[in-house]
Amino acid sequence: MSDFLRKPPNFYAGGLNRAAHLRKDEAWLAERLNDGSSLIVPVWRGNNLVASIEGEEPRAVFLAPDAIATAINEAILLGMDEERAIFACDLSEIETPQEAVQPAVPAQFVDLRRVGPLLPRQEGSLLAFARGIAYWHSRHRYCGMCGAPTKPEEAGHVRRCTNPDCNAPHFPRTDPAVIMLVHDGDRCLLGRQAAWPPAMHSTLAGFVEPGESLEEAVAREVYEETKVTVEDVTYHSSQPWPFPASLMLGFHARATTSAIEVDHSELEDARWYEREWLLAHQDDEHFRLPRRDSIARRLLEDWLGR
Numbered sequence: 001m002s003d004f005l006r007k008p009p010n011f012y013a014g015g016l017n018r019a020a021h022l023r024k025d026e027a028w029l030a031e032r033l034n035d036g037s038s039l040i041v042p043v044w045r046g047n048n049l050v051a052s053i054e055g056e057e058p059r060a061v062f063l064a065p066d067a068i069a070t071a072i073n074e075a076i077l078l079g080m081d082e083e084r085a086i087f088a089c090d091l092s093e094i095e096t097p098q099e100a101v102q103p104a105v106p107a108q109f110v111d112l113r114r115v116g117p118l119l120p121r122q123e124g125s126l127l128a129f130a131r132g133i134a135y136w137h138s139r140h141r142y143c144g145m146c147g148a149p150t151k152p153e154e155a156g157h158v159r160r161c162t163n164p165d166c167n168a169p170h171f172p173r174t175d176p177a178v179i180m181l182v183h184d185g186d187r188c189l190l191g192r193q194a195a196w197p198p199a200m201h202s203t204l205a206g207f208v209e210p211g212e213s214l215e216e217a218v219a220r221e222v223y224e225e226t227k228v229t230v231e232d233v234t235y236h237s238s239q240p241w242p243f244p245a246s247l248m249l250g251f252h253a254r255a256t257t258s259a260i261e262v263d264h265s266e267l268e269d270a271r272w273y274e275r276e277w278l279l280a281h282q283d284d285e286h287f288r289l290p291r292r293d294s295i296a297r298r299l300l301e302d303w304l305g306r
């Protein structure tokens with residue numbers, strides 16, 4: 001991939017060749033789905049298949065096309081690994097999928113958030129893509145315009161309404177969210193939500209609203225959650241975050257006020273933290289940094305200069 005990507009890419013981003021030009025080639029797709037060297041990334045009720053071998057780090061488990069024969073007509077082309085096609089397949093309708101697909105190694109369907117930071121980066125990206133697009137399919141089985149069932153087209157990258165008078169195409173969507181490291185030079189603003197793991201603190205974040213620029217969304221969310229105002233909103237990097245359907249757009253922003261008034265409907269707490277304190281602190285039961293696979297952690301680590 002080219003140099004315009006920020007290096008290294010954030011977790012769950014990665015250089016897959018998506019081969020979009022092949023999505024409409026029905027003959028080629030049928031051939032790849034009959035080719036034993038093609039790989040299937042199975043998804044089951046939002047979970048991914050991961051090897052659970054004692055004493056080893058988790059690894060993604062791929063299947064051969066013949067393992068999912070019953071579900072193959074809804075396989076989704078993710079892309080190409082050199083000459084090999086990679087598909088996702090949602091097995092949610094099967095009650096006991098491990099028994100149905102019989103993986104070659106002991107494996108379980110698990111929430112990617114449990115194992116993401118431990119997986120090889122490329123595997124994490126593939127599983128995230130598979131999970132994200134399977135989620136979109138599961139939520140768009142009916143047309144939003146006329147209510148008729150939809151069916152997949154273009155190797156799972158479109159769903160089209162089956163009502164001939166409507167025929168509306170529906171495209172995979174991802175919801176933009178801004179996430180921002182707010183600082184005043186020596187201190188940064190971190191908060192925590194009550195639902196987060198104990199002691200975890202992170203940057204502020206929120207969804208972009210219709211009719212709003214990203215910079216406006218950053219300033220609005222920071223103000224709504226803490227009453228701090230910001231300027232110099234600068235883009236940092238982005239991260240696919242299919243939990244369930246977000247694209248995180250990361251920013252740094254400079255605070256122009258320092259008094260904090262926490263909106264307790266959104267946050268349990270928000271405070272200023274000195275750079276020196278953060279650099280010296282080790283995670284403990286009172287304060288932990290955000291998870292290692294999150295862009296929040298990257299925004300913070302880059303601001304800390306480590």
Ligand SMILES: [Zn+2]
Pocket residue numbers: 143144145146147148161162163166167168
């Ligand atoms: Zn319709």
